[in-house]
Amino acid sequence: MSELRDFRLPDLGEGLTESEIVAWRVAVGDTVELNQIIAEVETAKALVELPSPFAGVIGALYAEPGQVVQVGAPLVGFEAEESAEVPAQDAEARSQAPDAAAPVQREAVLVGYGPKIDGGSRPRRKARSAGWLERPDTAHDSRSHRPAPPLRKLASDLGVDLDAVTGSGTGGLITRDDVRRHATAPPATAARETRTPIQGVRKLTAQAMVASAFTAPHATEFLTIDVTPSMELRERLKTSSAFRGERLTMLTVVAKAVCLAAARTPVVNSRWDEKADEIVQFGYINLGIAAATPRGLMVPNVKDAQGLDLLSLARALTALVERAREGKSTPAELGGGTISITNIGVFGIDAGTPILNPGEAAILAMGAVRRAPWEYHDAVALRHVMTLSLSFDHRLVDGSEASRFLADVGTILSDPGMLLTMV
Amino acid sequence: MLRPSASSDIRNDIRSTELLVQLLNPDGDRVPDPEFDHWVADVTGEQLRSLYEDMLVVRRIDTEATALQRQGELGLWPPLLGQEAAQIGSARALRADDFVFSSYRENAVAYCRGVQMGQLLAVWRGTALSGWNPFDVGMATPAVIIGAQTLHATGYALGCLQDGVDSVAVAYFGDGATSEGDVSEAMVFAASFQAPVVFFCQNNQWAISEPVALQAHRSIADRAPGFGIPSLRVDGNDVLAVMAATRIALDRARSGGGPTFIEAVTYRMGPHTTSDDPTRYRDPAELERWAAKDPISRLRAYLEHEGLLTEEFEASVKAKTDDVARELRAACLALDPPHALSVFDNVYTSAHSVLERQKSQYAAYLAMFEEVAE
Known part of the structure; x- marks a missing residue:
């Protein structure tokens, strides 16, 4: 594949430092024409449409809708067609001009509907310290000489952090040799910590976790069970004609068990509506599956999972998780969940305290399936053992209800035949 | 350059300014006007087509420049979307030796005066402090200080009097500018010395986010008679009415009749600049009402009615606008920062x-x- 040509977010107003991506109008792989609208972007001043600067194929979208992007940061990667009017090197040179890390400080606008100045987010012009012009008083600035722009450029070109350089010149003045020496020194002084802005999926995840953890009183129960019968059932089904070539995983079996058990204890599939002062009992199950994707945690859900037979559920789950991993989950898939499962077993973990997906009353974590010594027919045998961890919102689910639900799931998994007594 | 075919006494009258001169209605029907018709009677079918092409070209310049701003290639752009007829109709009435003093929105006027694409964009790309040599095209570089150019125009017109030439200075400004003292001062001096200057006000209804009604309790054209300056109020989205009014004003100035004030009633269909979001202060229904009075669609309907809108002609206009857009983009990207x-x-x-x-x-x-x- 050809190398991508990046389009960096321009300053869409006068003196803006960031913009929020409202929506993409294109997807990776789309062919776009010059000036075709590729995105809607909201600045502090206006909601604007972004026209494509190149004709070509979209190779990458570097931001999610809802994400705030710094001016100068890459936005779209194009597998652009070469065009005589836009020589590639020019485009590159231009795109490198803005420095995302240090947005250029600009004065307020001359004409137009000016930006909202809200404290904090907008970088402020710092009062210039007198240190580099006059002798500093005392504890003003540890560095008596402010490095001159050519030196700062050299440091930036060589990737040297001037704060980490000890000056050998008069009064601690950093010289070019100091900078060059620092650049060639072994990376013992490499950054011991890195700082990443909290944004995008990370920020949304954090907000959801905080909202959930500090509004719903969580209680967690654990149950370790022998899932050998489920494993054997799964093996038998896989060889049956109905399931041939299908992906039937332990997750599917657990998902089915959750749906069946929730029918017997509906309160685990409900929601505490603080605003309305009501408990919302769902008559359907939108089953969320926590998925680790390259962009972070996503919890897409299968709609009306209660109505799906095992085969349909298996297919729905496979498709759901694949889309999530490819970053193609639709907003509909990511919203409206009623109860969730998280599979920590895939990481080799046995048990934990899952945090509720906001607005839901229960979440079940399935641990790793291990061969372990287990009491079997009055003797110790090596069996397939798994631990289930159930967190529930104690405002609306009582311990007895949660226990019954968890025990039901356990019973179905450890002895699928017992279902005959339940439904 | 188009020339008037005859003169009339109308140029010395002070016409009631509540009346809006209109020769083409929004449906593209030719509205007869006994006083104004003969000022555009010489306009041939070919010239009508040429005006139509001009308007489509400048609309394309606007679109392309707006895209370039969104792509980070221009710092700012002030669109003139909706004001094509007011600018083309007036600018095409000028002679080469007339001199234009404009605000920053008169990019269609600049196009008519022969300003090159790169020159048009240099200031907005930030690679030059001004775009062109005013004496090459008979147009000063745009004044960003609101209304200041009306004083420059009056001064230039006084110079024309001194030189004994019959060139005319034309000041372009907006409804908002009429609230500035500069415009009043310019009108006082122009009237006092009977300077050959045309005050061409495009009332586009909005001074950034302030509606015109806030600044003008009567029509803006009504103010000029108070200074002793005759005024005309024309449908600014009607290219023929604008051209007729401009020719009347130019004729009066050339023949020693002094200044004229023209209020071209039009509408800024886009934002004030690319930094502005008009949806924050403007009713979308208002935009719809004005879109129905679009200057280009009414001329198009007229051409169609006159049998001048052939497929061949449309294809040539399309090719021309595409060429201009390409030329504009290439010229923009070729503008390097100065040393x-x-x-x-x-x-x-x-x-x-x-x-x-x-x-x-x-x-x-x-x-x-x-x-x-x-």
Whole structure:
């Protein structure tokens, strides 16, 4: 594949430092024409449409809708067609001009509907310290000489952090040799910590976790069970004609068990509506599956999972998780969940305290399936053992209800035949 | 250049300014007007087509420049969307030796005067402090200070009187500018000296986010008679009415009749600039009402009715607008930042020792970066 040509977010107003991506109008792989609208972007001043600067194929979208992007940061990667009017090197040179890390400080606008100045987010012009012009008083600035722009450029070109350089010149003045020496020194002084802005999926995840953890009183129960019968059932089904070539995983079996058990204890599939002062009992199950994707945690859900037979559920789950991993989950898939499962077993973990997906009353974590010594027919045998961890919102689910639900799931998994007594 | 076919007494009348002169209604029907018709009677079918092409070209310039701004290639752009007829109709009535003093939104006027694409964009790309030599095209570079250019125009017109030439100065400004003292001062001087100047006000209904009704309790054209300046109020989205009014004003100025004030009633269909979001202060229904009065669609309907809108002609206009868009983009991307030392150029006409010293110091400073690059 050809190398991508990046389009960096321009300053869409006068003196803006960031913009929020409202929506993409294109997807990776789309062919776009010059000036075709590729995105809607909201600045502090206006909601604007972004026209494509190149004709070509979209190779990458570097931001999610809802994400705030710094001016100068890459936005779209194009597998652009070469065009005589836009020589590639020019485009590159231009795109490198803005420095995302240090947005250029600009004065307020001359004409137009000016930006909202809200404290904090907008970088402020710092009062210039007198240190580099006059002798500093005392504890003003540890560095008596402010490095001159050519030196700062050299440091930036060589990737040297001037704060980490000890000056050998008069009064601690950093010289070019100091900078060059620092650049060639072994990376013992490499950054011991890195700082990443909290944004995008990370920020949304954090907000959801905080909202959930500090509004719903969580209680967690654990149950370790022998899932050998489920494993054997799964093996038998896989060889049956109905399931041939299908992906039937332990997750599917657990998902089915959750749906069946929730029918017997509906309160685990409900929601505490603080605003309305009501408990919302769902008559359907939108089953969320926590998925680790390259962009972070996503919890897409299968709609009306209660109505799906095992085969349909298996297919729905496979498709759901694949889309999530490819970053193609639709907003509909990511919203409206009623109860969730998280599979920590895939990481080799046995048990934990899952945090509720906001607005839901229960979440079940399935641990790793291990061969372990287990009491079997009055003797110790090596069996397939798994631990289930159930967190529930104690405002609306009582311990007895949660226990019954968890025990039901356990019973179905450890002895699928017992279902005959339940439904 | 188009010329009037005859003169009339109308040029010396002060017409009621509540009346809106209109020769083409929004449906593209030709509305007969006994007083104004003969001022555009000489306009041929070919010239009508040419006006239509002009309007489509400048609308394309606007679209392309707006896209370039969104792509980070221009710092700012002030669209004239909706004001094509007001600008083309007036600018195409001018002679080469007339002189235009405009605000920053008169890019269609600049196009008519022969300003090159790169020159049009240099200021907005930030690679030059002004785009062109005013004397090459008979148009000063745009005034960003609101209304200041009306004074420049009046001064230039006084110069024309001194020189004894029959050139006319034309000041373009907006409804908002009429609230500035400069515009009143310019009108006082123009009337006092009977200067050959045309005050061409495009009332586009909005001074950034302030509606015109806030600044003008009566029509803006009504103000001029108070200064002793005859005024005309025309449908600014009607290219023929604008052209007729401009020709009347030019004719009066050339024949020693002094200044004229024209209020072209139009509408800024886009934002004030690319930094502005009109949806924050403007009713979308208002935009819809004005879209129905679009200057281009009414001329198109007229051409169609007159049998002038052939497929061949439309294809040639399309090719022309595409060419202009390509030319504009290429010219924009070819504008490189000026060398840092050029800041010292053209400060004085001759060498200046203090400036030379500063220049050499600055050159030495810049050389420190060159060393770094080694």
